[in-house]
Amino acid sequence: MIRCEGVGLRYGAQGSAEILRDLDFAVPEGGFRWLLGHSGAGKTSLLKLLYLAIRPSRGTLRLFGTDAARAPRASLPRLRRRIGVVFQDFRLLPHLSAFENVALPLRIARRPEAEVRSDVSEMLRWVGLSGRLDALPAELSGGEQQRVAIARAVIARPSLLLADEPTGNLDEPQAERLMRLIRELNRLGTTVVVATHNEALVARHPAPALALDHGRLVSGG
Ligand SMILES: Nc1ncnc2c1ncn2[C@@H]1O[C@H](COP(=O)(O)OP(=O)(O)OP(=O)(O)O)[C@@H](O)[C@H]1O
Numbered sequence: 001m002i003r004c005e006g007v008g009l010r011y012g013a014q015g016s017a018e019i020l021r022d023l024d025f026a027v028p029e030g031g032f033r034w035l036l037g038h039s040g041a042g043k044t045s046l047l048k049l050l051y052l053a054i055r056p057s058r059g060t061l062r063l064f065g066t067d068a069a070r071a072p073r074a075s076l077p078r079l080r081r082r083i084g085v086v087f088q089d090f091r092l093l094p095h096l097s098a099f100e101n102v103a104l105p106l107r108i109a110r111r112p113e114a115e116v117r118s119d120v121s122e123m124l125r126w127v128g129l130s131g132r133l134d135a136l137p138a139e140l141s142g143g144e145q146q147r148v149a150i151a152r153a154v155i156a157r158p159s160l161l162l163a164d165e166p167t168g169n170l171d172e173p174q175a176e177r178l179m180r181l182i183r184e185l186n187r188l189g190t191t192v193v194v195a196t197h198n199e200a201l202v203a204r205h206p207a208p209a210l211a212l213d214h215g216r217l218v219s220g221g
């Protein structure tokens, strides 16, 4: 599903420091990986590579059997549609209601309206937001926005789910509920990578981890 070989990433010009260095790891289809490391270690940067927002400066990154580092730009949207992303800063569309934000991936996939209505309502009920369907993101608390972002990432049953600190704004019972949702999706076949600082959550859900330290993989490679 994911294979990184000798991947390096720098944001600046040639010669600037590499933020990620010599990454070698693979995540099999249906696998689950925690992504761990101190603040600034490179977790979000690695996730950006995996959702194809940026390309590695060197090395190869294969996703779904495609060489993502070299694939033509025009082929990227098709790959991205198979990936659900929970962004660290949510990135909800500010002019759309909670319902419409979550519905977006289903509308892009041209699902019938009746199916969109029932799937989105059910998903928002699951994350405890049935009463807030019509609220705009600005009218929601941080934890509520995070739950909308999670619902949007998983609603279309992606092949790959990438979640960046998905419990950062949630209390422990909500974080636990979210983990149950993610594990259920994983059990049904979705490959999952979750970046987190929540040690209690990791301890309750033991799974293999990719651990970064200053841009290098110190375990999980
Ligand atoms: N767009 C950018 N341009 C230049 N440097 C960047 C950019 N984004 C991140 N960095 C740098 O890359 C390093 C890794 O950042 P990254 O956001 O990947 O860390 P992180 O592990 O996700 O941290 P956190 O736990 O705080 O979210 C940091 O030193 C950061 O300053």
Ligand SMILES: [Mg+2]
Binding pocket: 043, 044, 045, 088, 164
């Ligand atoms: Mg980050």
